[in-house]
Amino acid sequence: MLRLYIQMYRNGKLKMENEKLYNKKSLKAEEFINHEEVLRTLDYAEKNKNNLELIDKILEKARPVKNGNETHCQGLTHEEASILLACEDKNVLKKIYDLAEEIKHAFYGERIVIFAPLYLSNYCVNGCIYCPYHNQNHHIPRKKLTQEEVKAEVIALQDMGHKRLAIESGEDPVNNPIEYILECINTIYSIKHKNGAIRRVNVNIAATTVENYRKLKEAGIGTYILFQETYHKESYEKLHPTGPKHNYAYHTEAMDRAMEGGIDDVGLGVLFGLERYKYEFAALLMHAEHLEAVHGVGPHTISVPRVKKADDIDPTKFDNGIDDETFAKIVALTRIAVPYTGIIISTRESQAVREKLLKLGVSQVSGASRTSVGGYTEEERPTETEQFDVSDQRTLDEVVRWLLQLGHIPSFCTACYREGRTGERFMSMCKTGHIQNCCQPNALITLKEFLMDYASEETKKIGEEFILKELDKVENESVKKILTNNLKEIENGKRDFRF
Numbered sequence: 001m002l003r004l005y006i007q008m009y010r011n012g013k014l015k016m017e018n019e020k021l022y023n024k025k026s027l028k029a030e031e032f033i034n035h036e037e038v039l040r041t042l043d044y045a046e047k048n049k050n051n052l053e054l055i056d057k058i059l060e061k062a063r064p065v066k067n068g069n070e071t072h073c074q075g076l077t078h079e080e081a082s083i084l085l086a087c088e089d090k091n092v093l094k095k096i097y098d099l100a101e102e103i104k105h106a107f108y109g110e111r112i113v114i115f116a117p118l119y120l121s122n123y124c125v126n127g128c129i130y131c132p133y134h135n136q137n138h139h140i141p142r143k144k145l146t147q148e149e150v151k152a153e154v155i156a157l158q159d160m161g162h163k164r165l166a167i168e169s170g171e172d173p174v175n176n177p178i179e180y181i182l183e184c185i186n187t188i189y190s191i192k193h194k195n196g197a198i199r200r201v202n203v204n205i206a207a208t209t210v211e212n213y214r215k216l217k218e219a220g221i222g223t224y225i226l227f228q229e230t231y232h233k234e235s236y237e238k239l240h241p242t243g244p245k246h247n248y249a250y251h252t253e254a255m256d257r258a259m260e261g262g263i264d265d266v267g268l269g270v271l272f273g274l275e276r277y278k279y280e281f282a283a284l285l286m287h288a289e290h291l292e293a294v295h296g297v298g299p300h301t302i303s304v305p306r307v308k309k310a311d312d313i314d315p316t317k318f319d320n321g322i323d324d325e326t327f328a329k330i331v332a333l334t335r336i337a338v339p340y341t342g343i344i345i346s347t348r349e350s351q352a353v354r355e356k357l358l359k360l361g362v363s364q365v366s367g368a369s370r371t372s373v374g375g376y377t378e379e380e381r382p383t384e385t386e387q388f389d390v391s392d393q394r395t396l397d398e399v400v401r402w403l404l405q406l407g408h409i410p411s412f413c414t415a416c417y418r419e420g421r422t423g424e425r426f427m428s429m430c431k432t433g434h435i436q437n438c439c440q441p442n443a444l445i446t447l448k449e450f451l452m453d454y455a456s457e458e459t460k461k462i463g464e465e466f467i468l469k470e471l472d473k474v475e476n477e478s479v480k481k482i483l484t485n486n487l488k489e490i491e492n493g494k495r496d497f498r499f
């Protein structure tokens with residue numbers, strides 16, 4: 001009896017401590033990604049996964065609501081979304097997919113933004129065991145681009161038609177200090193080759209200091225992206241046995257420092273396959289809720305990479321891999337839970353997988369990516385220094401044509417941050433659905449530029465017909481007039497119009 005009492009007392013005390021510990025407004029990683037809160041959520045989801053009445057209520061709550069010329073969506077909490085993820089009912093899955101499509105259409109229309117990664121350096125002092133750049137990999141060639149090489153890579157990317165890059169670099173204070181990254185950003189923005197220009201540089205570098213984030217902001221970056229890899233602290237520490245990245249709290253709190261440094265567009269991401277996906281999904285949404293609660297702005301983007309084969313890396317060694325169906329469900333539920341956040345899918349995924357996910361909520365794709373340092377200037381795709389195996393190896397022209405044939409508008413738009421529509425300003429336009437008045441015309445303008453400057457004859461023909469049809473759909477007469485004029489001006493050789 002006494003033992004039972006002690007146990008009950010301990011449970012109660014533990015619960016109170018957990019309640020005290022979980023705090024989405026806290027700036028401490030272990031409080032806003034509180035392990036016990038994740039476990040409690042998963043337990044609650046498991047218990048309610050067949051509660052169809054509750055599930056219908058959750059789906060109803062998430063539905064877009066029209067109010068005059070505005071559309072609003074409430075999104076879902078990590079707890080609600082986790083119940084939907086746990087549910088295995090086939091009818092519910094169909095409802096989830098339908099709702100994800102409806103939300104995607106309401107807030108993003110048909111545009112799909114295209115970008116490319118640019119690898120600057122694979123020198124890295126960390127020991128991440130899922131990445132070929134880990135510092136114990138002594139046989140991978142190490143390479144860091146000189147400014148001349150950055151220039152050559154950027155020209156190659158511009159010649160394909162890219163306007164938006166995500167720069168990638170390993171963590172190495174000696175080889176890749178912040179000054180090197182800043183110099184590269186400066187070089188990238190300075191190159192104007194023929195009609196080409198990189199108009200937005202997103203940055204995917206290691207967690208750093210507020211001061212360095214401030215420098216990145218001043219250099220004119222778009223989004224700061226940092227994948228959490230896994231939110232499970234114990235696994236995180238095992239997967240990152242050495243180097244500064246071993247510090248879970250420093251890594252998890254990076255977005256708060258980035259925002260303190262003035263960067264208001266940040267991109268989250270989980271590397272699916274490292275930990276149990278239900279844990280990651282709940283924690284990822286908790287991270288989004290934390291950013292919203294503390295900074296008033298949720299994540300600008302969420303990336304959903306899966307562990308892939310690479311030099312020294314065998315994905316089958318990670319026993320939490322997820323199949324394509326589960327992956328699709330995660331993407332659809334992310335779209336429903338955080339309707340205003342862009343979802344990014346890379347060329348890690350095959351054409352077939354990407355095709356399915358586009359409908360369910362993905363808003364950005366990479367195209368013609370080379371994931372090696374200096375890969376774009378080589379004739380053949382080099383694999384020596386690849387960070388991961390590229391499944392979708394099509395050219396940018398093929399990717400653009402494919403999107404058009406699927407009814408999507410391939411977009412090279414970079415307008416928002418150049419017009420100062422970032423952070424809260426961006427989110428308020430997004431949350432009313434008004435951003436579509438910019439996205440659609442900007443997609444058509446940048447597609448027209450691509451068709452004029454870089455497309456094959458076949459893509460050009462399909463694209464021109466597509467633009468005419470889309471132009472017809474523009475309801476706002478003044479937007480239509482300006483857009484028609486811009487498209488003509490592009491034919492006459494002018495570039496870089498935007499709404």
Ligand code: SF4
Pocket residue numbers: 124125126127128131132133134135169170171206245
């Ligand atoms: S994931 Fe990033 S930090 Fe880790 S080894 Fe690879 S490049 Fe370095």
Ligand code: SF4
Pocket residue numbers: 111113411413414415416417435438439440442
């Ligand atoms: S208008 Fe803004 S949100 Fe829309 S595609 Fe362009 S940059 Fe993205």
